[in-house]
Amino acid sequence: MSQRLRPETLRAVRLVFGRLDYARLGSIYCDEGGAAFWQAKREPCRKLGIKMAKVLLGRLKPKGRSLYIGAGVSELPLLAMETMELRRAAAAFNLRAKEVALLNRACSGLPFRILAQDGRKAAGRFDHLWMVSVLNDPERFPDLASLSYGRANPVTFDPSRFARERRIVRGLTDACLKKLTRPGLVTTSVEEIPWIEDWCHRHQVPCSVEEDDYPTALVGDPVCLIRVGVR
Numbered sequence: 001m002s003q004r005l006r007p008e009t010l011r012a013v014r015l016v017f018g019r020l021d022y023a024r025l026g027s028i029y030c031d032e033g034g035a036a037f038w039q040a041k042r043e044p045c046r047k048l049g050i051k052m053a054k055v056l057l058g059r060l061k062p063k064g065r066s067l068y069i070g071a072g073v074s075e076l077p078l079l080a081m082e083t084m085e086l087r088r089a090a091a092a093f094n095l096r097a098k099e100v101a102l103l104n105r106a107c108s109g110l111p112f113r114i115l116a117q118d119g120r121k122a123a124g125r126f127d128h129l130w131m132v133s134v135l136n137d138p139e140r141f142p143d144l145a146s147l148s149y150g151r152a153n154p155v156t157f158d159p160s161r162f163a164r165e166r167r168i169v170r171g172l173t174d175a176c177l178k179k180l181t182r183p184g185l186v187t188t189s190v191e192e193i194p195w196i197e198d199w200c201h202r203h204q205v206p207c208s209v210e211e212d213d214y215p216t217a218l219v220g221d222p223v224c225l226i227r228v229g230v231r
Contacts, residue, residue: 003054003057003058004054005050005053005054005057005081005085006084006085008084009053009080009081009084009085010050012080012084012110013046013049013050013076013077013080014046016076016080016106016107016110017042017045017046017076017106019105019106019108020073020102020103020106021102021105021106022034022035022038022039022042023035024098024102025038025073025099025102026038028096028098028099028102029218041217041218044217045073045074045217045218046077047217048074048214048215048216048217049074049075049076049077049078049217050077051214052077052078052214052216052223053077053078053080053081054081055214055225056078056081056082056128056187057081057085057086059185059225060082060086060088060127060128060185061086061127062086062087062088063086063087063088064086064088064089064126064127064128065088065089065090065091065124065125065126065127065128066082066088066089066090066091066126066127066128066129066130067091067093067119067122067126067128067129067130067176067179067180068090068091068092068093068114068119068130069093069119069129069130069131069134069172069176070093070094070095070119070131070132070133070134070137071092071093071094071103071114071130072094072099072103072218073103073218074132074216074217074218075092075130076103076106076107078130079092079107079110079112079114080110080112082112083110083111083112084110084111090112091115091119091122091124091126092112092113092114092115093114093115093116093117093118093119093122094114094115094116095116095117095118096116097116100114100115100116101116119176120172120175120176122179124179125179125180125181126179126180126181126184127180127181127184127185128180128184128185128186128187129176129177129179129180129184129185129186129187130187130188131176131186131187131188131192132187132188132189132192132216132219132221132223133189133191133192133216133219133221134172134192135169135172135173135188135192135195136148136149136189136191136192136221141165141168141169142161142165143157143158143161143162143165144162144165144166144169147162148191149191169195170195170198173195173196173198173199174199177196177199177203177228180228181229182205182228182229183227183228183229183230184227184228184229185225185226185227185228186225186226186228187223187224187225187226188223188224188226189216189219189221189222189223189224190213190221190222190223190224191221193209193224193226196226196228197209200228205228205229206228206229206230206231207226207227207228207229207230208226208227208230208231209224209225209226209227210224210225210226210227212224212225
């Protein structure tokens with residue numbers, strides 16, 4: 001069940017979204033048409049991010065630790081909620097250095113930073129892992145994504161490229177999930193559930209996918225919650 005965010009958290013999120021340099025973000029998120037993209041997505045991104053932050057506010061314990069892989073604009077309301085309301089530590093990573101610089105500039109004064117590093121190297125243990133639309137990213141894993149979304153062309157599909165991408169994704173999943181305490185919570189897209197379930201099966205760890213899923217503004221993949229270490 002979702003809860004209400006504090007007024008100061010909502011003000012901080014509104015301030016950040018007002019500070020973001022959408023012109024420069026447009027060239028990062030889109031090959032062309034970035035201005036129109038953010039004109040259409042800015043408010044839905046903020047509102048749906050707040051909605052998801054409310055959901056996690058009712059799931060996460062105060063003063064815990066979260067690991068965010070691929071943290072971008074959509075994750076800013078959640079990072080604000082975790083650090084400002086629950087006093088949690090949030091280790092957030094994004095490999096696109098230009099985007100990270102823009103996000104951190106907009107979030108100046110808030111109690112979190114995003115690092116332009118590989119999140120697999122995050123130190124310590126975490127009770128929450130956020131990994132949404134990372135394992136099926138069409139830019140990084142084009143063959144895997146085409147199969148995942150049912151767009152693979154049987155004439156041109158290359159099994160060897162898919163196998164290579166699958167090894168990378170499985171390695172990323174292993175590196176992140178081994179940092180998760182049990183019981184722990186994973187937030188991911190519905191399309192990425194098989195990777196989390198595969199890891200749990202291989203490591204003989206029970207997991208349970210919550211029934212509800214939640215919309216996202218940018219990638220369109222619904223987000224779900226998976227309890228790891230819980231039947």
